[in-house]
Amino acid sequence: MCGIIGYTGPRPAAPILLDSLRRLEYRGYDSAGIAIIDADGDVATVKNTNKVVDLARQVEAEGTPSGTVGIGHTRWATHGRPSLENAHPHQDCTGRIHVIHNGIVENYRELRAELISRGHEFLSETDTEVVPHLIEDAYRGDLAAAVRSALNRMQGACALVVISADQPDRVVGARMNAPLVVGLGRGEVFVSSDITALIPYTKRIALLGEGEIVTATPDGITVQQLDGTAVEARVVMVDWEAEQAQKNGYPHFLLKEIHEQPDAVRNALRGRIDDLGMVVLPELGVSSERLAEVHEVVLVACGSAWYAAMVAGYAIEHLAKVRCKVEAASEFRYGEALVDEHSLVIAVSQSGETADTLAAVRQAHQAGAQVIAITNVVGSALPLEADGALYMQAGPEISVAGTKTFMTQMVCGLLLALRLGDARGTLDVSEHQRLVAELQGLPDLLSKTLELEPMLVELGQRFAHTHSALYIGRGINFPIAMEGALKLKEISYVHAEGYAAGELKHGPIALLQPDVPVIAIATRSATLPKMVSNVQEVHSRDAPVIALITEGEDPFDAGFATTIPVPGCSEVLSPLINVIPLQLFAYHVAVQRGCDVDQPRNLAKSVTVE
Ligand code: AGP
Secondary structure, eight states: OOEEEEEESSSOHHHHHHHHHHHHGGGOOSEEEEEEEOTTSOEEEEEESSOHHHHHHHHHHHOOOOOSEEEEEEEOOSSSOSSTTTSSOEEOTTSOEEEEEEEEETTHHHHHHHHHHTTOOOOSSOSTTHHHHHHHHHOSSOHHHHHHHHHHHOOEEEEEEEEETTSTTOEEEEEESSOOEEEEOSSOEEEESOHHHHTTTOSEEEEOOTTEEEEEETTEEEEEETTSOEEOOEEEEOOOOGGGGSOTTOSSHHHHHHHTHHHHHHHHHTTOBOTTSOBOOGGGOOOHHHHHHOOEEEEEEOHHHHHHHHHHHHHHHHHHOOEEEEEEHHHHTTSOOOOOTTEEEEEEESSSOOHHHHHHHHHHHHTTOEEEEEESOTTOHHHHHSSEEEEOOOOOOOSSSOSHHHHHHHHHHHHHHHHHHHHHTOSOHHHHHHHHHHHHHHHHHHHHHHTTHHHHHHHHHHTTTOSEEEEEEOGGGHHHHHHHHHHHHHHHOOEEEEEEGGGGGGTGGGGOOTTSOEEEEESSOTTHHHHHHHHHHHHHTTOOEEEEEETTOOOOTTOOSEEEEEOOOOGGGHHHHHHHHHHHHHHHHHHHTTOOSSSOTTOOSSOOOO
8 A cells, every 4th residue: 555666777766756645645644664775875765654755855854865876765654653763664684774664564463573682773673674684684795685585575565676785776676466567768767666766757658567676777677576586577678657646726626636547537438439320349368159148247345446336237237138247356255256158247447456355266267267457557456457448547536535537447337337338239330329428419418417526516515514414216226325425424424334225224324413414316216216205215304414416306295305416318428417417516515614625644545455
């Protein structure tokens, strides 16, 4: 979950490391630190227990370390509370080897005890600190070899970047079950947990495989496997623009990303619809014959991606008439995983690095299932492990809470549902083409929906002090109720739950009181009359109702609900429109409450630990 960056080249390292850490901060913000090898061959370290902006101020106040080789880290605490001692980089006993790490060294207790018994001194409570000491023990004049030797002793997940005063021209990086990419510039190399940090500097990215170690000097890179075998790195060009990772006048990345959704949908559709108006997904890597034979589809994902997967599951059952199971990846991986060669497993993950989702994919593969990844990040682990990948093409998402990536996960799910319906002959061509045309028109409807924002600002003010909220939806909009509730929890710290509306009377209705708003998704659908009855039940318990309705089709004649009229569309596409007012509501409640919208407490964007 932590953000890591290493640099070697001709330029002063400190400004590059600090700038990159600002871009990586969404991965964790419990502390930040840098280490730089100076002209005398000493390593200067600066750490701060606050955010990167505070680290930058400290660096300025204390004097920027000179030197053109260095590493930087922004932490999401796992082992050891957020403190100066536990902030990275960590060093060996000699102070010559410095390490930053993302992941968990699962056998750190045994390693630490062993190292202490051999006289090593530890300064922190972290699992990471065993790494520089292991490298110190193994160092015989070749840093990469010492890193390999250390990795061979470690279990768990780890991406590392290491510098040593004894080989001051280089950074050594290692990838083992945690993300690490290499940016290739002109006479300079960057090693980072995330492409987002690199896009202002280079778009040439070398992808590392699992268990690979990169040695970077200003002259270039060499890559080895754990046993020392040399390998060729796969180099790709990324099409993300540095500008996409700026706020561009918006007060928060979250609001910018909410407003980027029409364009994100346009991009997600790019290259995927042929001249006849049919969905084509050549990158899928699964033939039509195979899609036609699939007995069941299992979708695995976490958090918002799980809810997007549920929307996809509804669409697949509806359009492709194949049984779908949607499971939280964290449950699937420890369950019976009853999939086989007749199953199609779809793993959904924005980052492509979520540990539970990756573990679920490995389990599905072992059982013989074919796996398709839906992800946003080129070079992440998920598409490397899957049989085929569908990229969300949403561009970089900086805010920790997902919005435009949730939207594009749903778009990819719908494209897959249409493709499956076509391959299985369950969807006639004219209906397929009609839905595709509607999808193509969706960005305009999303823009129209975004125009509702003044209404959501007002509702945000009205409900800023609520302590609890319930969201209800039915069918394909049930996951949207859960996503609306998750957004409110994540960014405004208001307790909220999403329920299938028919379930309300089986328990949650006991929570209703005049200060508990109920947000009901009551747009056009086959079950709208049922939803109207559910809302009536809520109103009878004096809870305030906010209802999303289809414009021009107000189903509530009593006028008791605050209604938000959204553009009409087919029910199967309605989640894409309905989520927007819920995102805006969560955002404006959070702003009213003075919350740190882009970096909510305790969260990190990529959850690379269990
Ligand atoms: C979204 O707002 C969340 N922060 C979170 O639930 C997220 O969707 C989840 O951690 C999964 O991430 P992924 O899509 O990168 O796998």
